[in-house]
Amino acid sequence: MVAFHSSALDGVARNPELPTPLLLRLLACEGAGEGPPRQAFRRAGLPGAAVAVILAHPDPGVRIEFAISARAEPSQRARLVDDPSPKVRGALAYGPEWRDPRTTVAPLPDDVCARLLDDSVPSVRAALLDSPHLGPSFVASLATHRDPAARRRAARAWEKLPTGDRAALLADPDPEVRRAAALGECRRDARVTAELLRDPKSAAEALRHGILHRADAERCVAGRTHLAALAENPSLPHDLVEQLAVDPDEDVRLAVSLRPELDEKRRMSIHFTVDAHTRGDVQWVRDGLADPEVLRRAATSAHPLLRRTAAQSPHLPPDLLDLLARAEDQVVDNLLGVYHPDTPEEVLMRVYARLGGTFSAWMAETHPRFPREGLAARYADHPDGNYRRLAVRDPAATPQLIERLSHDPEVWTRQAAAEDPRLPLHRLREALHVPELASSAGANPALPEDEMTAVLERAGIPA
Numbered sequence: 001m002v003a004f005h006s007s008a009l010d011g012v013a014r015n016p017e018l019p020t021p022l023l024l025r026l027l028a029c030e031g032a033g034e035g036p037p038r039q040a041f042r043r044a045g046l047p048g049a050a051v052a053v054i055l056a057h058p059d060p061g062v063r064i065e066f067a068i069s070a071r072a073e074p075s076q077r078a079r080l081v082d083d084p085s086p087k088v089r090g091a092l093a094y095g096p097e098w099r100d101p102r103t104t105v106a107p108l109p110d111d112v113c114a115r116l117l118d119d120s121v122p123s124v125r126a127a128l129l130d131s132p133h134l135g136p137s138f139v140a141s142l143a144t145h146r147d148p149a150a151r152r153r154a155a156r157a158w159e160k161l162p163t164g165d166r167a168a169l170l171a172d173p174d175p176e177v178r179r180a181a182a183l184g185e186c187r188r189d190a191r192v193t194a195e196l197l198r199d200p201k202s203a204a205e206a207l208r209h210g211i212l213h214r215a216d217a218e219r220c221v222a223g224r225t226h227l228a229a230l231a232e233n234p235s236l237p238h239d240l241v242e243q244l245a246v247d248p249d250e251d252v253r254l255a256v257s258l259r260p261e262l263d264e265k266r267r268m269s270i271h272f273t274v275d276a277h278t279r280g281d282v283q284w285v286r287d288g289l290a291d292p293e294v295l296r297r298a299a300t301s302a303h304p305l306l307r308r309t310a311a312q313s314p315h316l317p318p319d320l321l322d323l324l325a326r327a328e329d330q331v332v333d334n335l336l337g338v339y340h341p342d343t344p345e346e347v348l349m350r351v352y353a354r355l356g357g358t359f360s361a362w363m364a365e366t367h368p369r370f371p372r373e374g375l376a377a378r379y380a381d382h383p384d385g386n387y388r389r390l391a392v393r394d395p396a397a398t399p400q401l402i403e404r405l406s407h408d409p410e411v412w413t414r415q416a417a418a419e420d421p422r423l424p425l426h427r428l429r430e431a432l433h434v435p436e437l438a439s440s441a442g443a444n445p446a447l448p449e450d451e452m453t454a455v456l457e458r459a460g461i462p463a
Contacts, residue, residue, distance in 0.1 A: 008432050009459045011442020012452050014039035020047055022452055027053045029461045035059040044071040051076050060085040070096035070105055078112040086121040093128035101338050107135035129153045148174035158184025186210030204229045211235045231255035245270050260284040268302050280308030289313035311335035337364040345371045356386040385410020392416040403427050411436050421446035
């Protein structure tokens with residue numbers, strides 16, 4: 001298969017106007033032993049006939065890719081629960097490995113998860129318990145499962161478990177389950193915390209979250225035991241907090257500066273430093289990303305890590321969004337561009353201008369509020385090809401401009417123009433035979449059906 005034929009085929013596979021008969025033909029192919037292009041079975045809204053072809057495809061790699069598709073409906077993926085390949089079932093159990101942070105992956109039905117948890121292959125069971133996509137009702141049901149690994153997974157959702165299940169897990173015959181349960185219970189019981197502190201595997205987390213006896217806290221301070229974790233502990237006595245606020249260890253002082261009970265004056269009186277690129281994941285703020293009071297405290301703080309954590313909330317009200325948009329913090333800009341639906345255009349453009357070609361720039365460019373109008377006039381003749389590419393986004397860009405940009409010196413600009421439906425048909429047909437443009441041209445929604453058919457035929461896809 002010639003390289004540009006393969007590229008054109010990849011483009012056709014993701015073309016939104018690909019007719020169902022051609023999609024079915026594409027899915028059934030084995031592509032010179034490589035299987036159908038990945039884009040074909042990762043499309044959104046696959047018709048039932050296409051799903052049936054994928055589920056019965058002889059190549060397990062095709063079924064694996066469908067099992068981890070974030071665009072497939074859970075009910076469609078769930079039909080792989082009886083797949084003969086444990087690798088396919090494991091992929092189904094774990095689910096999508098990557099997703100757009102703006103979207104949520106719906107979990108598999110609880111009954112399907114239960115069957116995967118009873119799979120005869122250990123790797124399938126382990127993949128399910130490691131999955132970040134399990135529904136809360138299924139996780140809660142794991143508290144009484146016969147597998148200790150499942151009960152440990154349930155213990156991680158401690159606050160959502162009924163009192164009876166928590167008591168049973170604390171007395172579980174498996175020591176690892178008891179430890180996981182105790183790490184949940186220590187947030188409300190100093191006796192449990194004291195027991196965990198004697199276990200090196202759990203001491204740091206218990207110090208971070210557990211209710212502390214004063215004697216245990218003093219002993220850890222004197223012995224300099226996990227001080228950065230201790231400095232986060234909500235129950236740490238005030239005088240010990242003040243002592244750690246002047247600790248010689250910079251990480252300890254930074255942890256103290258992030259404590260939720262501090263007022264702004266005291267917080268900013270602590271000597272700490274924050275790296276210019278540290279994202280900021282302050283737990284009490286993350287727990288309150290939908291809480292107006294928490295968001296206001298964090299967004300109006302002078303502490304950069306509090307502001308950066310608040311910037312991850314899609315619930316920021318307009319005044320706080322405006323405040324953070326003017327913070328002159330590049331990390332805040334990046335996070336607003338990823339998480340907030342109303343991020344101002346100027347923030348998105350700042351991210352794009354600074355980080356073109358990176359994930360953050362891609363998230364900014366694909367944001368619903370990324371500007372479109374006026375880009376052709378502003379950027380069509382810009383010296384930087386990354387900006388000339390933006391001209392293609394403008395609804396007012398003419399077919400003549402799109403054709404001109406399809407010959408641009410910068411390959412990304414040429415590719416953007418080749419995928420635009422305003423590209424004149426003669427140039428679109430030509431682009432199908434240009435190696436670096438073939439994939440973009442194949443994905444162009446204006447590509448006629450007969451041209452799509454010709455791409456399949458040139459690539460050797462049987463009818």
